[in-house]
Amino acid sequence: MEIVEFYEVTKKYGRVEALRNASFKIPGKSVTALLGPNGAGKTTSMKLIMGFSKPTRGKVLVWGVEPWRCEDLRIRLGYLPERPIYPLDAVVEDLLFHLAKLRGLGKSEVERVIKLTGLEDYRESKIGSLSRGYIQRLGIAQSLLGEPELLVLDEPTANLDPAARREVLELLKTLYKELNVSMIISSHIIPELQEIADYAVFIDRGVILDYGSLEDLWRKYRVEPLFIIETLDPGRVAKQLVEKPFVNAIRKLPPSKLEVLIDPENYKTFEKTVSELGELVLNYEFKSANLGDLYEKITRGRG
């Protein structure tokens, strides 16, 4: 079932058209990457999902209702704003406690999100004294209050140094695994969400370029998927796989892993082949191809 639906949505700010006839759907239980360059319309889409803005034309539905009309809907949503908008002189724990109280929750909920986001050592710090990485953790912590069913995270890694960006992405991955919550994450750094996302919406200058599950998009745009195989005998496995017509390239990753590029249309056949290798294969994971390549192909296809 779709949790978010956009039907020919146009959003204007004065004369500027931030979104133009945007139509797309986002399924439940997915991590969706909303990808596009700066000024593409990602934040506008996020605000429409949250009900902070009203579409100029068209319809936005979240769980089948219009979010700007139905304010009760927000109890099911968690939101991380693009810019840190927190009162800087407030203490981390106090802000979280106030926000929890707005949702009718108590201290135990604050403890839970502090623990989940690793803010234990900073609970009594003033927000203004936190590094950007930790402000973003605070943002994620507040978005988790009340165990929302859908997290709407607007550029969670924006303006962070590479180390902090890595940390935030790892945190999101952990949260997804632990909480099994649906997420919509926007980013202008196209490849960075490929480890976590399984669905994507590509947007540029207010226009939706394409959307769908990454698996479908790899196939549609013929971007080669990538498998990482962990094996006891890399040489033997490589020998068996190289004969297959749908395997395009194999690379050995020390000490005992293989990186295999395959034809996108034979994804299922490849999985079957790997399972037939039996005990030779310890583990394998679909690592997906590069989102950047996919974005390039999508934009080139439209150009």
Added chain:
Amino acid sequence: MRRSHVAGVKRIYVFSNIVISKRLLAFLVVASLLNLGLIYMILLSKLSSPGTSQESIFFVFVVGLYRVLMLNYATTIAREVKSSEIQLYLAHTLRRLEYVATALIAIGLLPLITQLAPYLAFLGVIEPSLLLRGETLSLVPLLLVDFTICASIYTLVASRGRDTLLVIIGVVMALLSILITLLSIFMVAYGSGILLTIGYLGSLITGILAPYTYSVAYNLYAHPPYPYQPQNPDFYTLPSPTTMSIISLTTSIFVLVATILWFKRRDV
């Protein structure tokens, strides 16, 4: 349904705490200084000429100071809207109507309590007969109308996130509207030609924005001590303070309803 109303009231209470705690110290310092100043003025007036006639005039100062004090949280709200901090609270289930209600509490009700209550209490201590006879309390409805129009205008501007405009409007409301009201009514009473027309128009407009001052000035000229009289018969065609208060209150309600309706649909 009732449960959702209770939850709404609770959210307003919680969010009022958040807003009020933001600049509480600054607010309390300014409110205390203003109260001390007022008490000093009352003491001076009581020592020199005890009586009741000056009470209404003193409240003109109270109104002006109250209007300055209201700016404290009005600018807080305006900055919250301007910086999009409001998104944070709306994301945590606060409704837009509840946001406006909280803004009204922080902008209007809190200064009303901290400013008017100590003043009345002090008056009750030093001259209880005034309060017991109800003369001072009879001014309260008029003061409330005055506070309401100011709070509604501040809330309208604050909810648009216009903090600089708010300060300008604050100065106009706190100082100029009172001075202009006094001046306009004086011109209607004693002016001629174009001055009379300007004074008349000024009285009608500022009477809505500063109904209490209008009432004080009107009564001052309408019932002057013998043998003084307004030289213009036009003076008596000005709306009575009661009529002006009703117009002012209606305007406040209109401004508040417009603010709520507009705020419910605006992008934040």
